[in-house]
Amino acid sequence: MNNAEFRTHAHALADWMADYLESIEARRVTPAVAPGDLRRALPAEAPEGAEPFDAIWRDFESLVMPGMTHWQHPGWMAYFPGNASPPAVLGEMVAAVLATNVMSWQTAPAATELEQVTLDWLRRLVGLPDGFTGVIQDTASTSTLVALLSARERATGGAFGREGAAAGEAPRLVAYASAEAHSSVPKAARLAGFGEDRLRRVPVDHRFALRADELGRMMDADRAAGLIPACVVATAGTTNSTAVDPVAAVAELCERHGAWLHVDAAYAGTAAICPEFRWVLDGCGRADSLVFNPHKWMLVNFDCSTYFVRDVRHLTATFGTTPAYLRGAYDEEVANYRDWGIPLGRRFRALKLWFVLRSHGAEGIREHVRRTIGQARRLAAGAAAEPGWHVVAPAELGLVCLRFQPDGMDDAAADELNRRALAAVNAAGRYHLTGTILGGRQVIRVALGGRLTEERHVEGVWGELRGAVSGER
Numbered sequence: 072m073n074n075a076e077f078r079t080h081a082h083a084l085a086d087w088m089a090d091y092l093e094s095i096e097a098r099r100v101t102p103a104v105a106p107g108d109l110r111r112a113l114p115a116e117a118p119e120g121a122e123p124f125d126a127i128w129r130d131f132e133s134l135v136m137p138g139m140t141h142w143q144h145p146g147w148m149a150y151f152p153g154n155a156s157p158p159a160v161l162g163e164m165v166a167a168v169l170a171t172n173v174m175s176w177q178t179a180p181a182a183t184e185l186e187q188v189t190l191d192w193l194r195r196l197v198g199l200p201d202g203f204t205g206v207i208q209d210t211a212s213t214s215t216l217v218a219l220l221s222a223r224e225r226a227t228g229g230a231f232g233r234e235g236a237a238a239g240e241a242p243r244l245v246a247y248a249s250a251e252a253h254s255s256v257p258k259a260a261r262l263a264g265f266g267e268d269r270l271r272r273v274p275v276d277h278r279f280a281l282r283a284d285e286l287g288r289m290m291d292a293d294r295a296a297g298l299i300p301a302c303v304v305a306t307a308g309t310t311n312s313t314a315v316d317p318v319a320a321v322a323e324l325c326e327r328h329g330a331w332l333h334v335d336a337a338y339a340g341t342a343a344i345c346p347e348f349r350w351v352l353d354g355c356g357r358a359d360s361l362v363f364n365p366h367k368w369m370l371v372n373f374d375c376s377t378y379f380v381r382d383v384r385h386l387t388a389t390f391g392t393t394p395a396y397l398r399g400a401y402d403e404e405v406a407n408y409r410d411w412g413i414p415l416g417r418r419f420r421a422l423k424l425w426f427v428l429r430s431h432g433a434e435g436i437r438e439h440v441r442r443t444i445g446q447a448r449r450l451a452a453g454a455a456a457e458p459g460w461h462v463v464a465p466a467e468l469g470l471v472c473l474r475f476q477p478d479g480m481d482d483a484a485a486d487e488l489n490r491r492a493l494a495a496v497n498a499a500g501r502y503h504l505t506g507t508i509l510g511g512r513q514v515i516r517v518a519l520g521g522r523l524t525e526e527r528h529v530e531g532v533w534g535e536l537r538g539a540v541s542g543e544r
């Protein structure tokens with residue numbers, strides 16, 4: 072493809088992208104496909120000869136598009152939102168053509184400094200104190216792994232990473248997270264060498280938030296048994312129900328035990344941009360690290376996860392490497408992001424973040440958050456007033472956890488009915504929801520926060536849910 076052809080196709084794609092967004096509602100949210108459909112339609116071998124882009128594009132439209140799930144659809148209410156607002160897409164396009172690698176200041180001076188500036192903007196917007204420094208990681212899962220690795224290094228004075236098992240410390244380290252913590256936490260505990268059996272799952276209260284009294288007892292017991300409480304992962308906004316752990320009380324315990332406090336605010340952190348929802352990060356100024364994902368609720372397309380640390384030296388101590396072939400002339404004065412995380416090579420993600428922060432402005436993002444939370448509150452109020460329906464967790468942010476169980480219906484029958492109702496709404500294709508198990512029982516999650524989701528869509532999904540259980544009471 073020469074540059075003239077590139078120009079032509081890029082213009083056409085710009086139109087296609089705008090048309091896609093304009094007409095997205097006419098599509099099903101999820102495709103009607105079975106496993107293997109696309110694989111069977113494509114040849115087993117890569118083409119030997121060059122193919123014209125028009126032919127590739129025809130196959131994309133006829134074979135690939137029909138198998139896509141549409142996360143930007145206004146009926147997308149599954150998992151959590153994954154918003155890609157237009158300025159973010161433009162940032163992604165420019166980053167793709169520059170194809171710069173932000174591994175060090177030397178390899179990407181302006182990209183490095185743009186990341187420093189935008190992350191400091193974000194730090195101020197969510198109210199983290201001066202001294203915290205941010206860096207973009209690919210996902211919250213990676214950020215939490217980075218936190219556990221840093222905690223391990225600090226707890227062993229660096230010995231574990233450098234001397235391995237010979238240091239003898241890692242097996243004695245213990246990490247803690249609530250029973251409701253995301254699956255990325257046990258995964259990180261395994262990868263960071265704590266072992267899943269040395270990740271204590273702390274019981275939760277009736278609001279599904281970590282019980283600090285139980286955490287305190289567990290840390291004391293481990294300490295008495297000769298183990299080292301090294302890290303607590305608190306969650307601000309759990310995936311199941313957006314429960315917010317009592318971070319200030321957890322910080323108290325971490326300070327007493329010298330344990331690293333990491334806060335996973337992957338979804339809910341965005342809410343802190345609004346002064347009235349700052350409380351979701353209460354106490355987080357005392358954390359050692361915190362992650363939240365602009366790629367969920369903050370209108371930045373995947374991937375863009377922002378990781379903040381109170382003392383950046385823990386990052387460079389854990390992840391720093393300086394082989395001769397990577398040394399630069401300004402290493403003492405600049406941020407070399409290769410030393411702030413796991414990969415060497417890094418994408419230019421700060422550009423789309425900068426485009427989004429400037430295009431929407433902080434006030435535009437606040438409006439989006441407030442609109443989402445307003446929608447969730449109206450849905451929760453409507454459900455609470457409807458006979459047989461229950462709002463089974465506090466709906467304080469953009470997620471509403473619902474369960475239909477009229478008086479007299481036993482738990483197992485209600486579980487089955489809620490699973491069927493969820494499947495019926497999803498099968499119709501206008502909305503997409505996911506369920507979960509909360510307090511041992513099946514619930515239906517309605518996750519709002521999509522950029523294109525309007526009040527009428529919330530009313531629409533609520534109508535379909537009621538329809539799916541009608542005649543069942």
Ligand SMILES: *Cc1c(COP(=O)(O)O)cnc(C)c1O
Nearest residue numbers: 210211212253309310335337338
């Ligand atoms: C979504 C989510 C994650 C995982 O996010 P990734 O960026 O996909 O790794 C972790 N923790 C919580 C609380 C989440 O909601």
